[in-house]
Amino acid sequence: MIEADDFLNPAKALGYDFYCGVPCSFLTPFINTTITSPTLDYVAATSEGEAVAIAAGAWLAGRKTVVMCQNSGLGNAVNPLTSLNYPFQIPTLLITTLRGAPGLADEPQHELMGRITHQMLDVMEIPHADFPSDKRDIEKALNTADQSMQKSGLPYAFTMAKGSVADGTGQPQASRSLPAGRIHDFTDASPLPSRMAALERLLAHAPQSAALIATTGKSGRELFTLADRPQHLYQVGSMGCAAAMGLGVALNTPRKTIVIDGDGALLMKMGSLATIGSCAPENLIHVVMDNASYDSTGGQPTVSPGVDFAQIAASCGYLHGYTCNALSGFEKALTQALSRPGPHLVHLKIAPGSARNLGRPTVKPPAVARRFRDFLASKPANDQSN
Ligand SMILES: Cc1ncc(C[n+]2csc(CCOP(=O)(O)OP(=O)(O)O)c2C)c(N)n1
Numbered sequence: 334m335i336e337a338d339d340f341l342n343p344a345k346a347l348g349y350d351f352y353c354g355v356p357c358s359f360l361t362p363f364i365n366t367t368i369t370s371p372t373l374d375y376v377a378a379t380s381e382g383e384a385v386a387i388a389a390g391a392w393l394a395g396r397k398t399v400v401m402c403q404n405s406g407l408g409n410a411v412n413p414l415t416s417l418n419y420p421f422q423i424p425t426l427l428i429t430t431l432r433g434a435p436g437l438a439d440e441p442q443h444e445l446m447g448r449i450t451h452q453m454l455d456v457m458e459i460p461h462a463d464f465p466s467d468k469r470d471i472e473k474a475l476n477t478a479d480q481s482m483q484k485s486g487l488p489y490a491f492t493m494a495k496g497s498v499a500d501g502t503g504q505p506q507a508s509r510s511l512p513a514g515r516i517h518d519f520t521d522a523s524p525l526p527s528r529m530a531a532l533e534r535l536l537a538h539a540p541q542s543a544a545l546i547a548t549t550g551k552s553g554r555e556l557f558t559l560a561d562r563p564q565h566l567y568q569v570g571s572m573g574c575a576a577a578m579g580l581g582v583a584l585n586t587p588r589k590t591i592v593i594d595g596d597g598a599l600l601m602k603m604g605s606l607a608t609i610g611s612c613a614p615e616n617l618i619h620v621v622m623d624n625a626s627y628d629s630t631g632g633q634p635t636v637s638p639g640v641d642f643a644q645i646a647a648s649c650g651y652l653h654g655y656t657c658n659a660l661s662g663f664e665k666a667l668t669q670a671l672s673r674p675g676p677h678l679v680h681l682k683i684a685p686g687s688a689r690n691l692g693r694p695t696v697k698p699p700a701v702a703r704r705f706r707d708f709l710a711s712k713p714a715n716d717q718s719n
Pocket residue numbers: 412548549550551552570571572594595596597598599624626627628629630635
């Protein structure tokens with residue numbers, strides 16, 4: 334058994350100081366020490382998949398990251414681990430517990446996952462080792478993990494058995510309750526714009542220094558067709574993770590960070606609205622292009638017509654929520670969102686459909702990620718609009 338700091342201090346010496354996750358009772362002393370540490374950043378995610386995406390954003394903004402979860406939550410993380418970290422080659426140190434490990438008396442809901450956790454990691458091609466429970470093994474284990482991630486650019490996992498970390502004294506404080514944000518209604522009677530026209534206006538308004546993250550599907554393809562720049566991240570997979578990635582970026586850069594989301598994608602991971610509201614990054618502008626459909630997969634209807642995203646975001650702690658259904662209202666919302674602290678959510682209703690013969694990003698995901706990372710690391714040029 335080790336003390337939490339026996340691991341956290343040498344991990345910090347290697348640069349790992351951005352933590353994110355969802356708790357497990359096996360993690361309690363470890364996670365509580367992380368949350369209460371004055372020298373580490375910890376983001377409480379609403380799901381393990383969201384944690385993986387937040388960490389990916391933080392990595393893009395130059396951080397070394399750790400994601401902590403229960404092994405039952407590994408299931409929630411499979412999608413971003415396989416369709417975000419893998420294609421973009423984004424590393425993170427994953428610490429997953431071993432509830433239901435063979436031979437351990439545990440609850441029935443952990444039995445199967447306890448038996449297959451190592452196989453799950455193997456199948457996802459994530460190298461892994463036991464979480465070190467002896468102080469003498471920690472340095473070597475961390476160096477092996479760090480070197481593996483540096484070499485492959487991919488995640489590495491520690492599997493944590495029950496009782497690996499001694500009870501500590503750290504007791505996190507309750508999160509603060511948040512006042513509701515302000516709602517701005519810019520709707521009018523104009524016909525709904527196309528996504529392409531809205532993206533054109535977005536590009537015209539966004540400062541050169543801004544980072545743009547586009548959700549999976551045709552949003553990214555249209556953005557790429559309009560302009561391909563180092564500050565664009567086309568999230569080709571990991572549906573629903575654009576906002577979480579945007580949060581990880583926005584928390585670690587002073588640049589305006591603009592997320593281009595879809596209604597279907599946002600509905601898939603609405604918990605991110607609460608995480609963003611709680612973290613309150615001033616520089617985050619979350620644009621939801623709502624065509625009431627899964628346009629990229631053939632236009633099947635979503636349930637968005639019954640959903641007021643601006644109101645929900647404002648209730649989750651976003652400072653401003655804007656509703657618009659035409660380019661003029663969208664431009665008003667963007668102008669306001671770019672000129673004052675957020676987080677902001679701009680809900681734009683758009684017409685379904687997309688440009689014909691749409692291309693797909695020709696730059697490969699690892700290159701997109703690395704040039705985006707280099708862009709974030711560079712000093713912003715003088716930018717009138719920022
Ligand atoms: C986890 C997951 N489920 C399903 C898909 C298939 N898929 C790709 S794009 C898309 C539709 C996304 O809808 P929305 O966010 O509303 O954007 P739109 O296509 O309308 O622009 C779907 C279902 C996927 N890529 N990932």
